[in-house]
Amino acid sequence: MNAPNTRPSEPVSTVVRDPDSVDAAIESRFSARAFLQRAVPRETIEHLLRVASRAPSGTNTQPWKVYVLQGAARDSLVQKVCAAHDALAADPALAAEYREEYDYYPEKWVSPYIDRRRACGWGLYGALGIGKTxxxxxxxxxxxxxxxFDAPVGMMFTIDRILGRGSLLDYGMFLQNIMVAARARGLHTCPQAAWNGFAKIVLPHIGAGADEMLVCGMALGYADESAPENHFRTEREPVEAFTHWLA
Structure with missing residues:
Protein backbone atom coordinates (compact mmCIF):
# COMPACT_ATOMS: atom_id res chain seq x y z
CA MET A 1 0.00 0.00 0.00
CA ASN A 2 1.35 3.43 -0.91
CA ALA A 3 2.45 5.76 1.83
CA PRO A 4 0.11 8.73 2.35
CA ASN A 5 0.81 11.96 0.48
CA THR A 6 3.27 10.39 -1.93
CA ARG A 7 2.87 9.83 -5.63
CA PRO A 8 2.36 6.14 -6.50
CA SER A 9 5.35 4.57 -8.20
CA GLU A 10 3.06 2.35 -10.32
CA PRO A 11 -0.03 4.38 -11.31
CA VAL A 12 -1.34 1.57 -13.52
CA SER A 13 -1.76 -0.80 -10.57
CA THR A 14 -2.71 1.79 -7.96
CA VAL A 15 -6.13 1.20 -6.41
CA VAL A 16 -8.14 4.21 -5.21
CA ARG A 17 -9.45 2.74 -1.98
CA ASP A 18 -11.78 5.58 -1.08
CA PRO A 19 -13.52 6.78 -4.26
CA ASP A 20 -16.17 8.58 -2.20
CA SER A 21 -13.50 10.91 -0.84
CA VAL A 22 -12.32 11.69 -4.37
CA ASP A 23 -15.90 12.50 -5.38
CA ALA A 24 -16.38 14.58 -2.22
CA ALA A 25 -13.28 16.66 -2.98
CA ILE A 26 -14.64 17.41 -6.46
CA GLU A 27 -18.24 18.00 -5.46
CA SER A 28 -17.42 20.19 -2.45
CA ARG A 29 -15.27 22.53 -4.53
CA PHE A 30 -16.87 25.92 -5.02
CA SER A 31 -15.62 29.46 -5.54
CA ALA A 32 -15.14 30.66 -1.97
CA ARG A 33 -15.50 34.43 -1.64
CA ALA A 34 -14.58 34.95 2.01
CA PHE A 35 -11.52 33.54 3.77
CA LEU A 36 -10.10 33.44 7.27
CA GLN A 37 -6.80 35.10 8.16
CA ARG A 38 -5.28 31.70 8.79
CA ALA A 39 -1.87 31.03 7.28
CA VAL A 40 -1.28 28.23 4.82
CA PRO A 41 2.14 26.59 5.28
CA ARG A 42 4.50 26.80 2.33
CA GLU A 43 5.00 23.05 2.33
CA THR A 44 1.24 22.60 1.88
CA ILE A 45 1.21 24.93 -1.13
CA GLU A 46 4.22 23.15 -2.60
CA HIS A 47 2.46 19.81 -2.16
CA LEU A 48 -0.67 21.06 -3.94
CA LEU A 49 1.39 22.30 -6.87
CA ARG A 50 3.38 19.09 -7.05
CA VAL A 51 0.22 16.99 -7.16
CA ALA A 52 -1.39 19.36 -9.68
CA SER A 53 1.60 19.09 -11.99
CA ARG A 54 0.47 15.55 -12.87
CA ALA A 55 -2.21 17.17 -15.04
CA PRO A 56 -2.13 16.00 -18.65
CA SER A 57 -0.81 18.34 -21.31
CA GLY A 58 -0.34 17.88 -25.03
CA THR A 59 2.99 16.11 -25.66
CA ASN A 60 3.84 16.85 -22.01
CA THR A 61 4.41 20.55 -22.69
CA GLN A 62 3.41 21.49 -19.11
CA PRO A 63 2.53 25.11 -20.02
CA TRP A 64 1.91 26.39 -16.48
CA LYS A 65 3.95 29.01 -14.65
CA VAL A 66 2.90 29.87 -11.10
CA TYR A 67 3.59 32.91 -8.94
CA VAL A 68 2.62 32.59 -5.25
CA LEU A 69 1.94 35.84 -3.41
CA GLN A 70 1.91 36.14 0.37
CA GLY A 71 2.63 38.86 2.88
CA ALA A 72 3.91 42.18 1.55
CA ALA A 73 4.04 40.98 -2.07
CA ARG A 74 0.37 40.08 -1.91
CA ASP A 75 -0.68 43.21 -0.05
CA SER A 76 1.10 45.64 -2.38
CA LEU A 77 -0.48 44.04 -5.46
CA VAL A 78 -3.88 44.33 -3.81
CA GLN A 79 -3.30 48.05 -3.20
CA LYS A 80 -2.18 48.72 -6.78
CA VAL A 81 -5.04 46.92 -8.48
CA CYS A 82 -7.74 48.20 -6.11
CA ALA A 83 -6.56 51.74 -6.84
CA ALA A 84 -6.76 51.07 -10.59
CA HIS A 85 -10.20 49.49 -10.17
CA ASP A 86 -11.45 52.58 -8.32
CA ALA A 87 -9.97 54.87 -10.97
CA LEU A 88 -11.67 52.87 -13.71
CA ALA A 89 -15.02 53.15 -11.95
CA ALA A 90 -14.57 56.91 -11.68
CA ASP A 91 -13.54 57.26 -15.34
CA PRO A 92 -14.86 54.48 -17.62
CA ALA A 93 -12.80 55.94 -20.48
CA LEU A 94 -9.79 54.23 -18.85
CA ALA A 95 -11.19 50.87 -19.95
CA ALA A 96 -9.01 51.01 -23.05
CA GLU A 97 -5.97 50.74 -20.80
CA TYR A 98 -7.23 47.63 -19.06
CA ARG A 99 -8.06 44.99 -21.62
CA GLU A 100 -7.80 41.23 -21.28
CA GLU A 101 -5.22 39.69 -23.55
CA TYR A 102 -7.46 36.79 -24.51
CA ASP A 103 -11.24 36.45 -24.69
CA TYR A 104 -12.38 34.64 -21.60
CA TYR A 105 -16.01 35.46 -22.28
CA PRO A 106 -17.84 35.75 -25.63
CA GLU A 107 -18.36 39.11 -27.30
CA LYS A 108 -22.04 38.28 -27.74
CA TRP A 109 -23.97 36.43 -25.06
CA VAL A 110 -26.76 34.02 -26.05
CA SER A 111 -29.06 31.66 -24.18
CA PRO A 112 -28.54 29.42 -22.22
CA TYR A 113 -25.16 30.90 -21.25
CA ILE A 114 -26.39 34.41 -20.52
CA ASP A 115 -29.18 32.93 -18.38
CA ARG A 116 -26.71 30.96 -16.28
CA ARG A 117 -24.45 33.98 -15.96
CA ARG A 118 -27.29 36.15 -14.72
CA ALA A 119 -28.50 33.49 -12.30
CA CYS A 120 -24.98 33.21 -10.90
CA GLY A 121 -24.48 36.97 -10.51
CA TRP A 122 -27.85 37.82 -9.03
CA GLY A 123 -27.81 34.73 -6.85
CA LEU A 124 -24.55 35.86 -5.29
CA TYR A 125 -25.73 39.45 -4.88
CA GLY A 126 -28.98 38.15 -3.39
CA ALA A 127 -27.05 36.14 -0.79
CA LEU A 128 -25.24 39.35 0.13
CA GLY A 129 -28.36 41.53 0.09
CA ILE A 130 -27.09 43.67 -2.78
CA GLY A 131 -29.88 45.15 -4.90
CA LYS A 132 -29.77 45.64 -8.67
CA THR A 133 -29.48 49.42 -8.32
CA PHE A 149 -11.41 37.73 -0.84
CA ASP A 150 -9.04 38.17 2.16
CA ALA A 151 -7.30 34.84 1.49
CA PRO A 152 -3.71 34.88 2.79
CA VAL A 153 -2.43 33.25 -0.41
CA GLY A 154 -2.89 34.60 -3.91
CA MET A 155 -1.60 32.83 -6.99
CA MET A 156 -1.08 34.15 -10.49
CA PHE A 157 -0.81 31.83 -13.46
CA THR A 158 0.90 32.74 -16.70
CA ILE A 159 1.60 31.04 -20.00
CA ASP A 160 4.08 31.69 -22.79
CA ARG A 161 2.37 33.63 -25.56
CA ILE A 162 3.97 31.41 -28.19
CA LEU A 163 1.82 28.45 -27.14
CA GLY A 164 -1.49 27.60 -28.81
CA ARG A 165 -5.05 27.57 -27.53
CA GLY A 166 -4.79 23.88 -26.70
CA SER A 167 -2.37 24.77 -23.91
CA LEU A 168 -5.16 26.73 -22.22
CA LEU A 169 -7.15 23.48 -22.14
CA ASP A 170 -4.17 21.81 -20.48
CA TYR A 171 -3.97 24.71 -18.06
CA GLY A 172 -7.57 24.23 -16.98
CA MET A 173 -6.83 20.66 -15.91
CA PHE A 174 -3.83 21.87 -13.91
CA LEU A 175 -5.95 24.49 -12.16
CA GLN A 176 -8.66 21.96 -11.36
CA ASN A 177 -6.04 19.66 -9.84
CA ILE A 178 -4.96 22.45 -7.50
CA MET A 179 -8.52 23.11 -6.40
CA VAL A 180 -9.38 19.44 -5.82
CA ALA A 181 -6.13 18.74 -3.98
CA ALA A 182 -6.82 21.80 -1.82
CA ARG A 183 -10.20 20.41 -0.83
CA ALA A 184 -8.55 17.17 0.25
CA ARG A 185 -6.63 19.21 2.84
CA GLY A 186 -9.50 21.30 4.14
CA LEU A 187 -8.65 24.31 1.98
CA HIS A 188 -10.81 26.24 -0.43
CA THR A 189 -10.06 28.26 -3.54
CA CYS A 190 -11.53 30.81 -5.91
CA PRO A 191 -10.24 30.85 -9.50
CA GLN A 192 -10.31 34.45 -10.73
CA ALA A 193 -10.41 35.69 -14.30
CA ALA A 194 -11.18 39.16 -12.92
CA TRP A 195 -7.46 39.90 -12.64
CA ASN A 196 -6.88 39.51 -16.38
CA GLY A 197 -7.92 43.04 -17.25
CA PHE A 198 -5.21 44.37 -14.95
CA ALA A 199 -2.39 42.29 -16.43
CA LYS A 200 -0.35 45.44 -17.14
CA ILE A 201 -0.11 45.89 -13.35
CA VAL A 202 0.08 42.23 -12.33
CA LEU A 203 2.78 40.99 -14.70
CA PRO A 204 5.50 43.54 -13.78
CA HIS A 205 4.62 43.15 -10.10
CA ILE A 206 5.22 39.39 -10.11
CA GLY A 207 8.30 39.66 -12.32
CA ALA A 208 6.83 37.83 -15.30
CA GLY A 209 8.74 37.96 -18.56
CA ALA A 210 7.68 39.91 -21.64
CA ASP A 211 6.73 36.64 -23.34
CA GLU A 212 4.22 35.67 -20.62
CA MET A 213 0.46 36.18 -20.68
CA LEU A 214 -1.73 36.21 -17.58
CA VAL A 215 -4.15 33.26 -17.56
CA CYS A 216 -5.94 33.96 -14.26
CA GLY A 217 -5.47 34.40 -10.54
CA MET A 218 -6.58 32.23 -7.64
CA ALA A 219 -7.29 32.78 -3.96
CA LEU A 220 -6.29 29.98 -1.60
CA GLY A 221 -6.97 29.56 2.09
CA TYR A 222 -9.44 28.43 4.72
CA ALA A 223 -13.00 29.48 3.90
CA ASP A 224 -14.98 31.55 6.38
CA GLU A 225 -17.92 29.26 7.15
CA SER A 226 -19.92 32.11 8.66
CA ALA A 227 -19.89 34.22 5.48
CA PRO A 228 -23.24 34.14 3.63
CA GLU A 229 -21.55 34.25 0.23
CA ASN A 230 -19.89 30.92 1.01
CA HIS A 231 -23.29 29.27 1.29
CA PHE A 232 -24.40 30.32 -2.18
CA ARG A 233 -24.29 27.46 -4.68
CA THR A 234 -24.67 27.55 -8.44
CA GLU A 235 -26.83 24.95 -10.15
CA ARG A 236 -25.52 22.26 -12.48
CA GLU A 237 -27.31 20.79 -15.46
CA PRO A 238 -28.28 17.10 -15.18
CA VAL A 239 -26.17 14.62 -17.12
CA GLU A 240 -28.96 13.94 -19.62
CA ALA A 241 -29.03 17.63 -20.55
CA PHE A 242 -25.46 17.72 -21.88
CA THR A 243 -24.77 14.09 -22.86
CA HIS A 244 -25.49 12.28 -26.13
CA TRP A 245 -25.21 8.50 -26.08
CA LEU A 246 -24.21 6.82 -29.31
CA ALA A 247 -24.18 3.08 -29.98
Missing amino acids: DKARMHAQHQRNFRF
Missing part, protein backbone atom coordinates in the same frame (compact mmCIF):
# COMPACT_ATOMS: atom_id res chain seq x y z
CA ASP A 134 -26.85 49.43 -5.57
CA LYS A 135 -23.87 50.28 -7.78
CA ALA A 136 -21.58 51.20 -4.88
CA ARG A 137 -21.98 47.83 -3.18
CA MET A 138 -21.63 46.03 -6.52
CA HIS A 139 -18.34 47.82 -7.08
CA ALA A 140 -17.14 46.97 -3.58
CA GLN A 141 -18.07 43.32 -4.00
CA HIS A 142 -16.35 43.12 -7.38
CA GLN A 143 -13.27 44.65 -5.79
CA ARG A 144 -13.21 41.78 -3.31
CA ASN A 145 -11.67 39.82 -6.19
CA PHE A 146 -8.66 42.12 -6.08
CA ARG A 147 -8.29 41.53 -2.35
CA PHE A 148 -8.25 37.77 -2.96
Whole structure:
Protein backbone atom coordinates (compact mmCIF):
# COMPACT_ATOMS: atom_id res chain seq x y z
CA MET A 1 0.00 0.00 0.00
CA ASN A 2 1.35 3.43 -0.91
CA ALA A 3 2.45 5.76 1.83
CA PRO A 4 0.11 8.73 2.35
CA ASN A 5 0.81 11.96 0.48
CA THR A 6 3.27 10.39 -1.93
CA ARG A 7 2.87 9.83 -5.63
CA PRO A 8 2.36 6.14 -6.50
CA SER A 9 5.35 4.57 -8.20
CA GLU A 10 3.06 2.35 -10.32
CA PRO A 11 -0.03 4.38 -11.31
CA VAL A 12 -1.34 1.57 -13.52
CA SER A 13 -1.76 -0.80 -10.57
CA THR A 14 -2.71 1.79 -7.96
CA VAL A 15 -6.13 1.20 -6.41
CA VAL A 16 -8.14 4.21 -5.21
CA ARG A 17 -9.45 2.74 -1.98
CA ASP A 18 -11.78 5.58 -1.08
CA PRO A 19 -13.52 6.78 -4.26
CA ASP A 20 -16.17 8.58 -2.20
CA SER A 21 -13.50 10.91 -0.84
CA VAL A 22 -12.32 11.69 -4.37
CA ASP A 23 -15.90 12.50 -5.38
CA ALA A 24 -16.38 14.58 -2.22
CA ALA A 25 -13.28 16.66 -2.98
CA ILE A 26 -14.64 17.41 -6.46
CA GLU A 27 -18.24 18.00 -5.46
CA SER A 28 -17.42 20.19 -2.45
CA ARG A 29 -15.27 22.53 -4.53
CA PHE A 30 -16.87 25.92 -5.02
CA SER A 31 -15.62 29.46 -5.54
CA ALA A 32 -15.14 30.66 -1.97
CA ARG A 33 -15.50 34.43 -1.64
CA ALA A 34 -14.58 34.95 2.01
CA PHE A 35 -11.52 33.54 3.77
CA LEU A 36 -10.10 33.44 7.27
CA GLN A 37 -6.80 35.10 8.16
CA ARG A 38 -5.28 31.70 8.79
CA ALA A 39 -1.87 31.03 7.28
CA VAL A 40 -1.28 28.23 4.82
CA PRO A 41 2.14 26.59 5.28
CA ARG A 42 4.50 26.80 2.33
CA GLU A 43 5.00 23.05 2.33
CA THR A 44 1.24 22.60 1.88
CA ILE A 45 1.21 24.93 -1.13
CA GLU A 46 4.22 23.15 -2.60
CA HIS A 47 2.46 19.81 -2.16
CA LEU A 48 -0.67 21.06 -3.94
CA LEU A 49 1.39 22.30 -6.87
CA ARG A 50 3.38 19.09 -7.05
CA VAL A 51 0.22 16.99 -7.16
CA ALA A 52 -1.39 19.36 -9.68
CA SER A 53 1.60 19.09 -11.99
CA ARG A 54 0.47 15.55 -12.87
CA ALA A 55 -2.21 17.17 -15.04
CA PRO A 56 -2.13 16.00 -18.65
CA SER A 57 -0.81 18.34 -21.31
CA GLY A 58 -0.34 17.88 -25.03
CA THR A 59 2.99 16.11 -25.66
CA ASN A 60 3.84 16.85 -22.01
CA THR A 61 4.41 20.55 -22.69
CA GLN A 62 3.41 21.49 -19.11
CA PRO A 63 2.53 25.11 -20.02
CA TRP A 64 1.91 26.39 -16.48
CA LYS A 65 3.95 29.01 -14.65
CA VAL A 66 2.90 29.87 -11.10
CA TYR A 67 3.59 32.91 -8.94
CA VAL A 68 2.62 32.59 -5.25
CA LEU A 69 1.94 35.84 -3.41
CA GLN A 70 1.91 36.14 0.37
CA GLY A 71 2.63 38.86 2.88
CA ALA A 72 3.91 42.18 1.55
CA ALA A 73 4.04 40.98 -2.07
CA ARG A 74 0.37 40.08 -1.91
CA ASP A 75 -0.68 43.21 -0.05
CA SER A 76 1.10 45.64 -2.38
CA LEU A 77 -0.48 44.04 -5.46
CA VAL A 78 -3.88 44.33 -3.81
CA GLN A 79 -3.30 48.05 -3.20
CA LYS A 80 -2.18 48.72 -6.78
CA VAL A 81 -5.04 46.92 -8.48
CA CYS A 82 -7.74 48.20 -6.11
CA ALA A 83 -6.56 51.74 -6.84
CA ALA A 84 -6.76 51.07 -10.59
CA HIS A 85 -10.20 49.49 -10.17
CA ASP A 86 -11.45 52.58 -8.32
CA ALA A 87 -9.97 54.87 -10.97
CA LEU A 88 -11.67 52.87 -13.71
CA ALA A 89 -15.02 53.15 -11.95
CA ALA A 90 -14.57 56.91 -11.68
CA ASP A 91 -13.54 57.26 -15.34
CA PRO A 92 -14.86 54.48 -17.62
CA ALA A 93 -12.80 55.94 -20.48
CA LEU A 94 -9.79 54.23 -18.85
CA ALA A 95 -11.19 50.87 -19.95
CA ALA A 96 -9.01 51.01 -23.05
CA GLU A 97 -5.97 50.74 -20.80
CA TYR A 98 -7.23 47.63 -19.06
CA ARG A 99 -8.06 44.99 -21.62
CA GLU A 100 -7.80 41.23 -21.28
CA GLU A 101 -5.22 39.69 -23.55
CA TYR A 102 -7.46 36.79 -24.51
CA ASP A 103 -11.24 36.45 -24.69
CA TYR A 104 -12.38 34.64 -21.60
CA TYR A 105 -16.01 35.46 -22.28
CA PRO A 106 -17.84 35.75 -25.63
CA GLU A 107 -18.36 39.11 -27.30
CA LYS A 108 -22.04 38.28 -27.74
CA TRP A 109 -23.97 36.43 -25.06
CA VAL A 110 -26.76 34.02 -26.05
CA SER A 111 -29.06 31.66 -24.18
CA PRO A 112 -28.54 29.42 -22.22
CA TYR A 113 -25.16 30.90 -21.25
CA ILE A 114 -26.39 34.41 -20.52
CA ASP A 115 -29.18 32.93 -18.38
CA ARG A 116 -26.71 30.96 -16.28
CA ARG A 117 -24.45 33.98 -15.96
CA ARG A 118 -27.29 36.15 -14.72
CA ALA A 119 -28.50 33.49 -12.30
CA CYS A 120 -24.98 33.21 -10.90
CA GLY A 121 -24.48 36.97 -10.51
CA TRP A 122 -27.85 37.82 -9.03
CA GLY A 123 -27.81 34.73 -6.85
CA LEU A 124 -24.55 35.86 -5.29
CA TYR A 125 -25.73 39.45 -4.88
CA GLY A 126 -28.98 38.15 -3.39
CA ALA A 127 -27.05 36.14 -0.79
CA LEU A 128 -25.24 39.35 0.13
CA GLY A 129 -28.36 41.53 0.09
CA ILE A 130 -27.09 43.67 -2.78
CA GLY A 131 -29.88 45.15 -4.90
CA LYS A 132 -29.77 45.64 -8.67
CA THR A 133 -29.48 49.42 -8.32
CA ASP A 134 -26.85 49.43 -5.57
CA LYS A 135 -23.87 50.28 -7.78
CA ALA A 136 -21.58 51.20 -4.88
CA ARG A 137 -21.98 47.83 -3.18
CA MET A 138 -21.63 46.03 -6.52
CA HIS A 139 -18.34 47.82 -7.08
CA ALA A 140 -17.14 46.97 -3.58
CA GLN A 141 -18.07 43.32 -4.00
CA HIS A 142 -16.35 43.12 -7.38
CA GLN A 143 -13.27 44.65 -5.79
CA ARG A 144 -13.21 41.78 -3.31
CA ASN A 145 -11.67 39.82 -6.19
CA PHE A 146 -8.66 42.12 -6.08
CA ARG A 147 -8.29 41.53 -2.35
CA PHE A 148 -8.25 37.77 -2.96
CA PHE A 149 -11.41 37.73 -0.84
CA ASP A 150 -9.04 38.17 2.16
CA ALA A 151 -7.30 34.84 1.49
CA PRO A 152 -3.71 34.88 2.79
CA VAL A 153 -2.43 33.25 -0.41
CA GLY A 154 -2.89 34.60 -3.91
CA MET A 155 -1.60 32.83 -6.99
CA MET A 156 -1.08 34.15 -10.49
CA PHE A 157 -0.81 31.83 -13.46
CA THR A 158 0.90 32.74 -16.70
CA ILE A 159 1.60 31.04 -20.00
CA ASP A 160 4.08 31.69 -22.79
CA ARG A 161 2.37 33.63 -25.56
CA ILE A 162 3.97 31.41 -28.19
CA LEU A 163 1.82 28.45 -27.14
CA GLY A 164 -1.49 27.60 -28.81
CA ARG A 165 -5.05 27.57 -27.53
CA GLY A 166 -4.79 23.88 -26.70
CA SER A 167 -2.37 24.77 -23.91
CA LEU A 168 -5.16 26.73 -22.22
CA LEU A 169 -7.15 23.48 -22.14
CA ASP A 170 -4.17 21.81 -20.48
CA TYR A 171 -3.97 24.71 -18.06
CA GLY A 172 -7.57 24.23 -16.98
CA MET A 173 -6.83 20.66 -15.91
CA PHE A 174 -3.83 21.87 -13.91
CA LEU A 175 -5.95 24.49 -12.16
CA GLN A 176 -8.66 21.96 -11.36
CA ASN A 177 -6.04 19.66 -9.84
CA ILE A 178 -4.96 22.45 -7.50
CA MET A 179 -8.52 23.11 -6.40
CA VAL A 180 -9.38 19.44 -5.82
CA ALA A 181 -6.13 18.74 -3.98
CA ALA A 182 -6.82 21.80 -1.82
CA ARG A 183 -10.20 20.41 -0.83
CA ALA A 184 -8.55 17.17 0.25
CA ARG A 185 -6.63 19.21 2.84
CA GLY A 186 -9.50 21.30 4.14
CA LEU A 187 -8.65 24.31 1.98
CA HIS A 188 -10.81 26.24 -0.43
CA THR A 189 -10.06 28.26 -3.54
CA CYS A 190 -11.53 30.81 -5.91
CA PRO A 191 -10.24 30.85 -9.50
CA GLN A 192 -10.31 34.45 -10.73
CA ALA A 193 -10.41 35.69 -14.30
CA ALA A 194 -11.18 39.16 -12.92
CA TRP A 195 -7.46 39.90 -12.64
CA ASN A 196 -6.88 39.51 -16.38
CA GLY A 197 -7.92 43.04 -17.25
CA PHE A 198 -5.21 44.37 -14.95
CA ALA A 199 -2.39 42.29 -16.43
CA LYS A 200 -0.35 45.44 -17.14
CA ILE A 201 -0.11 45.89 -13.35
CA VAL A 202 0.08 42.23 -12.33
CA LEU A 203 2.78 40.99 -14.70
CA PRO A 204 5.50 43.54 -13.78
CA HIS A 205 4.62 43.15 -10.10
CA ILE A 206 5.22 39.39 -10.11
CA GLY A 207 8.30 39.66 -12.32
CA ALA A 208 6.83 37.83 -15.30
CA GLY A 209 8.74 37.96 -18.56
CA ALA A 210 7.68 39.91 -21.64
CA ASP A 211 6.73 36.64 -23.34
CA GLU A 212 4.22 35.67 -20.62
CA MET A 213 0.46 36.18 -20.68
CA LEU A 214 -1.73 36.21 -17.58
CA VAL A 215 -4.15 33.26 -17.56
CA CYS A 216 -5.94 33.96 -14.26
CA GLY A 217 -5.47 34.40 -10.54
CA MET A 218 -6.58 32.23 -7.64
CA ALA A 219 -7.29 32.78 -3.96
CA LEU A 220 -6.29 29.98 -1.60
CA GLY A 221 -6.97 29.56 2.09
CA TYR A 222 -9.44 28.43 4.72
CA ALA A 223 -13.00 29.48 3.90
CA ASP A 224 -14.98 31.55 6.38
CA GLU A 225 -17.92 29.26 7.15
CA SER A 226 -19.92 32.11 8.66
CA ALA A 227 -19.89 34.22 5.48
CA PRO A 228 -23.24 34.14 3.63
CA GLU A 229 -21.55 34.25 0.23
CA ASN A 230 -19.89 30.92 1.01
CA HIS A 231 -23.29 29.27 1.29
CA PHE A 232 -24.40 30.32 -2.18
CA ARG A 233 -24.29 27.46 -4.68
CA THR A 234 -24.67 27.55 -8.44
CA GLU A 235 -26.83 24.95 -10.15
CA ARG A 236 -25.52 22.26 -12.48
CA GLU A 237 -27.31 20.79 -15.46
CA PRO A 238 -28.28 17.10 -15.18
CA VAL A 239 -26.17 14.62 -17.12
CA GLU A 240 -28.96 13.94 -19.62
CA ALA A 241 -29.03 17.63 -20.55
CA PHE A 242 -25.46 17.72 -21.88
CA THR A 243 -24.77 14.09 -22.86
CA HIS A 244 -25.49 12.28 -26.13
CA TRP A 245 -25.21 8.50 -26.08
CA LEU A 246 -24.21 6.82 -29.31
CA ALA A 247 -24.18 3.08 -29.98
